[in-house]
Amino acid sequence: MEFRYLPITEKDKREMLSTIGVQSTDELFADIPESVRCNGELNIKPPKNEYALTKELTQLASRNINIKAHTSFLGAGVYDHYIPSIVDHVISRSEFYTAYTPYQPEISQGELQAIFEFQTMICELTGMDVANSSMYDGGTALAEAVNLSAGQTKRQKVLVSKAIHPESLAVIHSYVKGPGLEIVEIDHVNGVTDMDQLESELDEDTASVVLQYPNFFGQIERLDRVRELVDQQKKTMMITSSNPLALGYLTPPGEFGADIVVGDAQVFGIPAQYGGPHCGYFATTKKLMRKVPGRLVGQTKDEEGRRGFVLTLQAREQHIRRDKATSNICSNQALNALAASVAMSSLGKQGVRKMSWMNIQKASYMKKQLEESGFEIAFTGAFFNEIVVKLNQDVDMVNRKLLEKGIIGGYNLSRDFPELSSHMLLAITEIRTKEEVDQFIKEVGDICG
Amino acid sequence: MANQDFPLIFELSQESRTGFSLPEFDVPETNIDEQLGEAFVRESEPELPEVSELQIMRHYTGLSTRNHGVDSGFYPLGSCTMKYNPKVNEDIARLTGFSHIHPLQPAEQVQGALELMYDLQDILAEITGMDSVTLQPAAGAHGEWTGLMMIRAFHEGNGDFNRTKVIVPDSAHGTNPASATVAGFEAVTVKSNEKGLVDLEDLKRVVDESTAALMLTNPNTLGLFEEHIEEMASIIHEAGGKLYYDGANLNAILGYARPGDMGFDVVHLNLHKTFTGPHGGGGPGSGPVGVTAEFEPFLPKPILVKREDGFDFDYERPKSIGRVKPYYGNFGINVRAYTYIRTMGAEGLKKVSEYAVLNANYMMRRLQKEYELPFDQHCKHEFVLSGKLQKKLGVRTLDIAKRLLDFGYHPPTIYFPINVEEAIMAEPTETESKETLDSFVEAMLQISEEAKHEPEKVQEAPHTTIVSRMDETTAARKPVLRYQKVEE
Numbered sequence: 030m031e032f033r034y035l036p037i038t039e040k041d042k043r044e045m046l047s048t049i050g051v052q053s054t055d056e057l058f059a060d061i062p063e064s065v066r067c068n069g070e071l072n073i074k075p076p077k078n079e080y081a082l083t084k085e086l087t088q089l090a091s092r093n094i095n096i097k098a099h100t101s102f103l104g105a106g107v108y109d110h111y112i113p114s115i116v117d118h119v120i121s122r123s124e125f126y127t128a129y130t131p132y133q134p135e136i137s138q139g140e141l142q143a144i145f146e147f148q149t150m151i152c153e154l155t156g157m158d159v160a161n162s163s164m165y166d167g168g169t170a171l172a173e174a175v176n177l178s179a180g181q182t183k184r185q186k187v188l189v190s191k192a193i194h195p196e197s198l199a200v201i202h203s204y205v206k207g208p209g210l211e212i213v214e215i216d217h218v219n220g221v222t223d224m225d226q227l228e229s230e231l232d233e234d235t236a237s238v239v240l241q242y243p244n245f246f247g248q249i250e251r252l253d254r255v256r257e258l259v260d261q262q263k264k265t266m267m268i269t270s271s272n273p274l275a276l277g278y279l280t281p282p283g284e285f286g287a288d289i290v291v292g293d294a295q296v297f298g299i300p301a302q303y304g305g306p307h308c309g310y311f312a313t314t315k316k317l318m319r320k321v322p323g324r325l326v327g328q329t330k331d332e333e334g335r336r337g338f339v340l341t342l343q344a345r346e347q348h349i350r351r352d353k354a355t356s357n358i359c360s361n362q363a364l365n366a367l368a369a370s371v372a373m374s375s376l377g378k379q380g381v382r383k384m385s386w387m388n389i390q391k392a393s394y395m396k397k398q399l400e401e402s403g404f405e406i407a408f409t410g411a412f413f414n415e416i417v418v419k420l421n422q423d424v425d426m427v428n429r430k431l432l433e434k435g436i437i438g439g440y441n442l443s444r445d446f447p448e449l450s451s452h453m454l455l456a457i458t459e460i461r462t463k464e465e466v467d468q469f470i471k472e473v474g475d476i477c478g
Numbered sequence: 479m480a481n482q483d484f485p486l487i488f489e490l491s492q493e494s495r496t497g498f499s500l501p502e503f504d505v506p507e508t509n510i511d512e513q514l515g516e517a518f519v520r521e522s523e524p525e526l527p528e529v530s531e532l533q534i535m536r537h538y539t540g541l542s543t544r545n546h547g548v549d550s551g552f553y554p555l556g557s558c559t560m561k562y563n564p565k566v567n568e569d570i571a572r573l574t575g576f577s578h579i580h581p582l583q584p585a586e587q588v589q590g591a592l593e594l595m596y597d598l599q600d601i602l603a604e605i606t607g608m609d610s611v612t613l614q615p616a617a618g619a620h621g622e623w624t625g626l627m628m629i630r631a632f633h634e635g636n637g638d639f640n641r642t643k644v645i646v647p648d649s650a651h652g653t654n655p656a657s658a659t660v661a662g663f664e665a666v667t668v669k670s671n672e673k674g675l676v677d678l679e680d681l682k683r684v685v686d687e688s689t690a691a692l693m694l695t696n697p698n699t700l701g702l703f704e705e706h707i708e709e710m711a712s713i714i715h716e717a718g719g720k721l722y723y724d725g726a727n728l729n730a731i732l733g734y735a736r737p738g739d740m741g742f743d744v745v746h747l748n749l750h751k752t753f754t755g756p757h758g759g760g761g762p763g764s765g766p767v768g769v770t771a772e773f774e775p776f777l778p779k780p781i782l783v784k785r786e787d788g789f790d791f792d793y794e795r796p797k798s799i800g801r802v803k804p805y806y807g808n809f810g811i812n813v814r815a816y817t818y819i820r821t822m823g824a825e826g827l828k829k830v831s832e833y834a835v836l837n838a839n840y841m842m843r844r845l846q847k848e849y850e851l852p853f854d855q856h857c858k859h860e861f862v863l864s865g866k867l868q869k870k871l872g873v874r875t876l877d878i879a880k881r882l883l884d885f886g887y888h889p890p891t892i893y894f895p896i897n898v899e900e901a902i903m904a905e906p907t908e909t910e911s912k913e914t915l916d917s918f919v920e921a922m923l924q925i926s927e928e929a930k931h932e933p934e935k936v937q938e939a940p941h942t943t944i945v946s947r948m949d950e951t952t953a954a955r956k957p958v959l960r961y962q963k964v965e966e
Contacts, residue, residue, distance in 0.1 A: 030823075030825055030826070032822065032826045032829060034561075034562055034564060034821075034822075034908075034909050035826075035829055035830070035833055035908055035909065036909065036910070036911040036912075037833050037836065037837070037908070037911070037912060038912075041911075041912040042836065044912070045836055045837075045839075045840040045912065046836070048840055048843055048844060049836075049839045049840055049843050049856075050843070051856075054832050054835065054836050056856070057835050057836065057839055057856045057858075058734050058835065059856070060702075060703045060705045060855070060856065061703055061705070061731070061734060061735045062705060062707070062708060064708065065707065065708065065735050065736075065739045065740045066734060066735055067733055067734055067735060067736060067739070070733065070824040070825065070828070071604055071605060071732075071733050071824040071827065071828075072604050072824070073601055073604060073605070073819065073823055073824040073827070074820060074823060075823045075824070075825070076820075076821060076822055076823030076825060076826050077820055077821060077823070079566050079821070082566070082817065082820055082821060083566060083569070083570065086570050086573070086594075086817065086820075087570075087573060087575075089575075089590040089593065089594060090570075090573040090574070090575030090576045090590055091575050091590070092575070092589055092590030092593075093575040093576070093579045093587065093588045093589070093590040093591050094579070094583065094587040094588070095574045095575050095578045095579050096578050096579065096580050096583075097574050097578045098574070101580065103580050103582055103583065105582055106582075106804065107580055107581055107582070107805075109578075109580070111499075111500060111501060113497070113498060113499070113531075115497075115531055115534060115535060117572070118535070119534075119535070119538040119539075119542075121568070122538065122539065122542040123547055123548075123549035123550075123563070124542040124543065124545040124546065124547045124549065124550055125541075125542055125545060125547065125758070125759050126547070126563065126568075126756045126757075126758050126759065127547030127548035127549045127550075127553075127560075127563050127756055127757065128545055128546060128547035128548070128553075128757060128758075128759045129553075129555060129558050129560060129757040129759065129760065130757075130759070130760040131545075131759065131760070132555075132891075133546075133879070133883065133888060133889060134945070134948045135880070135883050135940050135943040135944070135945055135946065135947070135948075136545070136546040136883055136888065136943060137544075137545055137546065138484070138541070138544040138545065138944060138945060139540075139541035139542050139543065139544035139545030140541075140545050140759040140760070142484065142486070142541055142544070143538070143541055143759075144759075144760075145486075145959075145960070145961070146486060146487050146488070146961070148959055148960050149488065149960040149961040150524075150526055152960045153524035153525050153526060154524045154526075158960075159959050159960070160959075160960070162760065163760075163761070165616035165617065165620060165761075165762070165803065165808075166616065166803065166804055167804070168801075168803060168804035169616065169620070169802075169803055169804075176660075194804065196801060196804035196805065197804060199800055199801035200800075200801050200802065200803060200804060202800055202801075203627065203778075203799060203800035203801055203802055206627065206630075206662065206799075206800075207623075207627070207659075207660050207661045207662035208662060209662060249514065249518055253517055276520070276524070277520070277524065278519065278520055279514070279518055279519070279520055280517060280518050280519065280520050280521070281520065281524075284521075300577040300578055301577075301578060301579060301580045301581065302571075302576065302577045302578075302579070302809055302810040303576070303579045303580070303581050303588065303591050303805070303806065303809040303810075304580075304581030304804065304805025304806055304807075304809060305581075305616065305762070305803070305805055305806070305807060305808040305809050305810065305811075306616070306761075306762030306764075306808040306809075306810050306811060318957065318959070324760065325957075325959055326959070327953040327954070327957045327958055327959050328953070328958040328959075328961075329948050329949045329950065329952055329953035329958075330948070330949050330952070331945040331946045331947060331948050331949070332946040332947055332949075333945075333946055335482055335483060335945050335946075336483040336484075337945045337948050338948075339948045339950050339953050341950070341953040341954050341957060341959075342954055342957060343954075344954075346652075347619070347652040347653050347655075347656035348651075348652035348653075348894070349652070350652075350656070351652045351655040351656060351665070352655035352656060352658060352659045352664075352665040353659070354652070354656040354659070356656070356660065357619045357620075357622065357623055357653050357656035357657040357659070357660045358617075358619055358620075359617065359618065359619045359652075359653050360616075360617035360618065360619070360750065360757075360760060360761035360762070360763040361617075361760050361761040361762075362758075362760075362761045362762045363758050363759040363760030363761050363762075364756070364758030364759055364760075364761065364762060365758075365761075365762060367538075367759065370487075371534060371538060373526050374487055374497060374526065374527050374529055374534050374537075375497040375498045375531070375534060376497070376498050376526060377491075377495070377496060377497060377498065377526050377527055377528040377529065378523045378524055378525060378526045378527075378528060379494070379496065379523075379528065380496060380497070380498040380500065380526075381524060381526055382520075382523055382524075383500060384498075384500055386510070387500065387501075387503055389510045389513075389514075390503065390505060390507060390508060390510060391505055393508040393510060393513065394505035394506065394508070397508070411513050411514045411515065411518065425584070428584070432587070437580070437583065437587075440582055459500060459501050460501050462501070462502070462504055463504040463505045464504075466505070
């Protein structure tokens with residue numbers, strides 16, 4: 030069998046073995062004790078040629094129902110948006126995707142500058158001073174923010190709204206086991222965090238308060254109220270997780286005095302791809318700059334005074350500080366940060382505002398039409414691009430029938446919120462047309478009628 | 479901005495220029511500002527650049543030419559396994575049926591994706607000799623933390639709350655001690671001996687009833703196989719601890735040896751290294767974790783199960799450490815790794831390690847003539863030299879690395895592992911031809927000559943790159959981490 034990724038010929042091999050001074054490659058493995066060596070081949074399917082493998086995997090892929098061939102109203106943390114064609118063309122430049130972390134600035138200015146630009150764009154959208162080069166995703170970024178707040182304030186209690194993404198909440202619960210923090214979950218009332226409960230739980234042991242803005246139900250949390258409450262406890266930090274597209278139109282958390290803003294830039298140019306890789310971001314204040322997890326790129330000059338960029342403030346990081354590092358993160362999502370940067374550059378300051386605005390407009394249209402058709406909208410507050418509708422039938426059953434009409438329905442909230450049985454979370458992004466929304470309402474009406 | 483500076487995208491911006499094509503606005507307009515309330519409508523616009531599509535394309539194409547990747551040239555960055563990233567992997571990952579599926583679609587709609595994940599888990603279990611694999615962790619360090627949390631849950635499940643320490647060799651990756659800390663353990667160091675292997679006597683000294691685990695990379699970061707692995711396993715196991723395998727160096731032993739057979743209990747892999755998921759300029763990666771049967775109850779949830787009517791997720795996992803990531807891992811990277819493994823098969827994967835080790839030994843033996851080799855024995859997929867001899871001439875390892883840039887190479891990893899003075903850690907990988915290795919060796923030998931006769935040529939390198947050495951001190955002292963528009 031030939032292997033096109035392996036260039037060493039038999040002749041090469043003989044010459045190389047002779048230089049090394051051995052007879053066979055087996056001698057190079059002689060230090061592996063006999064008792065732990067593999068006998069015989071691994072039990073894996075035999076190698077497959079490029080054409081046959083492509084055919085097989087194309088068929089496998091076609092067994093998935095994709096959100097491009099269907100009309101999807103599924104969001105709940107991962108959104109189907111307009112992706113400019115240019116995005117994939119840029120990230121397919123293999124100087125970007127076949128490089129690693131830019132340790133050698135002289136030959137990595139492209140990646141370093143691209144990250145510096147990404148950091149700037151995230152700062153602009155969130156209203157924060159500093160952003161890092163990316164995190165795995167919004168959920169783990171939020172969990173890192175929680176741990177940072179405890180370390181910074183030397184406090185052990187964190188108040189977390191139940192209206193954040195339930196999978197992010199689950200990740201927080203896993204992450205805080207290391208430092209042994211106490212998580213107090215704050216209920217939601219009418220789709221937003223219960224401010225009275227938040228106020229009563231907030232005390233001098235509270236490291237931080239965690240909300241999502243817009244929250245998991247699409248509702249806009251009253252960050253102004255949260256800030257007032259947090260201010261009553263000197264050191265307590267305010268952490269929000271935010272869909273950065275929403276911040277194209279909504280007042281950014283930075284302007285409400287957030288200490289840390291995290292989220293996922295998947296909305297900018299990154300396909301859903303079954304949940305990953307996406308692109309977490311982490312933004313904070315100047316004060317916390319030296320506590321940030323992950324890579325940071327800074328601007329500097331070379332010996333000739335030319336502008337250039339380097340990885341900086343590395344004394345925070347695991348490869349320098351080892352067990353004293355601020356986080357163990359090493360690899361990040363640089364290529365997806367690049368994709369997000371290209372999408373954000375395409376949109377520009379007008380486009381991001383317009384796209385954000387269109388999401389709210391289209392969701393508002395959906396809400397109005399549903400109400401006019403006699404559906405009950407669960408929550409009454411302001412929202413971004415998601416709304417919750419209460420059906421008179423099981424959501425999974427409704428979704429199965431919708432699929433027969435070519436529609437992927439919304440998220441079944443009863444999976445995470447037993448109190449919200451028969452509640453469907455609908456995402457209406459800029460790519461949904463009036464016609465699609467109208468058809469959805471008609472079909473759901475027929476099913477639930 | 480100096481004249482010769484490459485512009486930032488913000489510096490290309492002109493008001494009202496556009497690079498987007500948004501869908502039609504086709505619904506009646508609502509007064510959303512009233513809905514939101516004044517305090518929640520953004521007052522000032524985010525200063526994103528206003529540029530045309532061609533400007534964007536030229537900008538990023540320009541940046542790409544200012545970047546070195548594996549496709550640009552040799553990249554022997556030790557411990558990172560910078561092998562070729564097959565193009566078919568990229569095509570498969572971009573198939574609509576893989577790239578445009580939503581993680582919250584019901585399982586019956588995505589059986590193709592689940593089958594691929596299930597098959598990949600099985601294959602990785604076979605390659606590592608483990609019983610079960612989770613694909614949830616997003617990268618190697620994330621996998622380390624996941625594995626350690628499982629070890630912690632295992633001990634606590636036995637009512638053993640006193641195992642507070644994780645042992646890591648002095649040659650370990652920085653992520654090992656960092657992950658131990660994040661998982662709530664104290665990291666304890668075990669020394670290496672004069673052969674570059676874990677010092678068994680020191681291991682016996684640091685092991686006790688507080689040992690939760692030993693984290694080990696095998697072959698280790700010096701590229702040497704820990705040949706006393708079975709003895710180490712029994713030292714740890716007899717003390718009630720567990721053995722953790724850092725899969726960063728798995729590229730050396732595919733089909734030759736399996737961590738499971740060596741006595742490891744928990745293993746993480748870096749699919750972006752050994753299994754060609756591209757490195758992406760820093761990520762995304764994928765860090766699956768394999769475990770022996772006794773750890774299965776602790777795996778992150780949900781786990782993927784095969785039922786009579788197809789694949790599904792099982793959330794009823796009372797002993798699970800919980801979720802470590804939203805959704806099910808970096809699926810897109812897992813698709814690439816799967817495509818690679820299916821291209822190579824068992825036969826190909828074994829050849830991968832054979833040639834990775836052959837290439838490393840060949841390069842090491844040729845370089846040994848001019849560079850100090852602290853551990854003179856066959857290496858595995860990588861090896862570590864010391865720039866000690868050159869340092870005596872006033873040429874540091876950093877200078878050698880910078881001089882290599884002039885030859886069009888990405889230098890090896892430098893100053894790591896920390897137990898070797900002026901370390902130069904090279905990993906050629908199996909996808910490089912003999913001609914490439916020879917040219918690289920010639921460059922290294924020439925640099926060694928230059929160190930003797932014209933050291934300033936090396937000390938002042940690089941000479942041919944688009945920028946010269948950066949002022950990193952100022953970058954850290956007065957950090958500029960974002961662009962600010964200069965008001966005119």
